[in-house]
Amino acid sequence: MEPYRYLVMCMMVLILVPITNAMNYQVFKAKPELQNKDIDKVNMTELDSLSVIRCAVQCTHDCACFGFNSIINKCRIYKNCNLGDSVAGDNGWIYFAGTTVHSSVSPESCKMLYKDGNTVSGVYTIYPWDISDLNYRPLQVFCDMDTAGGGWTVVQRRLGITLRFDRDWDAYQVGFGDPNDSYWLGNDPLHQLTKRNVSLYISMTGLNGSSFYKEYPYFFIESEATKYRLHIGGTPTGTLVGEGLVSTTDPDSDLRGMSFSTFDQDNDLFTALNCAAWFGGGWWFNACHLAFLNGPSIYWSPDFVNGGFLNQTVMMLREH
Numbered sequence: 078m079e080p081y082r083y084l085v086m087c088m089m090v091l092i093l094v095p096i097t098n099a100m101n102y103q104v105f106k107a108k109p110e111l112q113n114k115d116i117d118k119v120n121m122t123e124l125d126s127l128s129v130i131r132c133a134v135q136c137t138h139d140c141a142c143f144g145f146n147s148i149i150n151k152c153r154i155y156k157n158c159n160l161g162d163s164v165a166g167d168n169g170w171i172y173f174a175g176t177t178v179h180s181s182v183s184p185e186s187c188k189m190l191y192k193d194g195n196t197v198s199g200v201y202t203i204y205p206w207d208i209s210d211l212n213y214r215p216l217q218v219f220c221d222m223d224t225a226g227g228g229w230t231v232v233q234r235r236l237g238i239t240l241r242f243d244r245d246w247d248a249y250q251v252g253f254g255d256p257n258d259s260y261w262l263g264n265d266p267l268h269q270l271t272k273r274n275v276s277l278y279i280s281m282t283g284l285n286g287s288s289f290y291k292e293y294p295y296f297f298i299e300s301e302a303t304k305y306r307l308h309i310g311g312t313p314t315g316t317l318v319g320e321g322l323v324s325t326t327d328p329d330s331d332l333r334g335m336s337f338s339t340f341d342q343d344n345d346l347f348t349a350l351n352c353a354a355w356f357g358g359g360w361w362f363n364a365c366h367l368a369f370l371n372g373p374s375i376y377w378s379p380d381f382v383n384g385g386f387l388n389q390t391v392m393m394l395r396e397h
């Protein structure tokens with residue numbers, strides 16, 4: 078392409094790239110006055126790049142301006158746009174300056190969707206990961222926009238107990254089931270979604286339709302490196318009597334600080350057996366539990382110790 082036409086194209090094209098906070102985008106605008114200039118090589122990193130779009134994506138972190146050369150397929154990354162004195166004579170380079178704009182195109186959670194005017198419960202697409210994260214992908218999730226103020230991202234839902242929850246480590250890691258029905262969102266998404274300050278809301282519905290709940294003000298899941306260790310706390314509220322995930326009366330059933338276990342990964346504190354294999358589902362077992370929502374029956378002592386009276390449960394989280 079002739080340099081002039083290329084310049085015109087660049088002047089007209091704004092490049093939009095999602096950055097760390099998925100609600101924010103970096104918009105790059107061409108700087109035609111700097112075309113073919115050889116500028117500030119001191120504060121610059123030069124990379125291979127197949128296209129101007131790829132170069133813009135490479136400029137999403139600690140980068141305010143970039144240059145691209147389509148002749149040699151190189152990308153120049155600048156931490157700031159103070160590019161110093163320009164010297165003519167470096168053919169093929171066109172430069173772009175970025176600004177951050179707010180957008181609701183890629184919501185990170187159901188709360189963001191709710192704040193954006195989506196107030197009907199249902200399945201939505203969220204983007205919890207940074208675009209540079211290897212886990213980055215759109216995620217289908219059920220959003221509860223009705224309960225306790227709405228904006229809840231559902232991470233576990235069992236509508237009846239037909240979907241098997243006795244799954245292996247890999248299945249729990251990425252998630253299984255259907256957000257329109259019963260599902261586990263996945264331990265990796267849980268880690269990502271709980272990085273910000275979130276509350277955990279657990280609800281249970283009996284066969285007679287009566288519902289109970291427990292809300293914990295603090296909930297965080299570590300990464301796979303520490304086996305998705307559970308952190309939960311604050312002063313819980315709700316209508317469930319049992320202590321649930323936090324026990325101050327039974328140290329062997331207190332799930333705070335416990336790693337996740339599945340039938341093929343025994344990370345619990347019961348040396349004689351694998352709680353996940355024994356009880357039939359993945360969970361943050363101690364030795365073993367007072368509350369276990371992923372079993373063949375749903376268990377929450379002393380409220381529900383007989384799964385025959387309880388067949389629906391939801392675990393959902395919301396940023397403070």
Ligand SMILES: [Ca+2]
Binds near residue numbers: 343344345350352
């Ligand atoms: Ca064990």
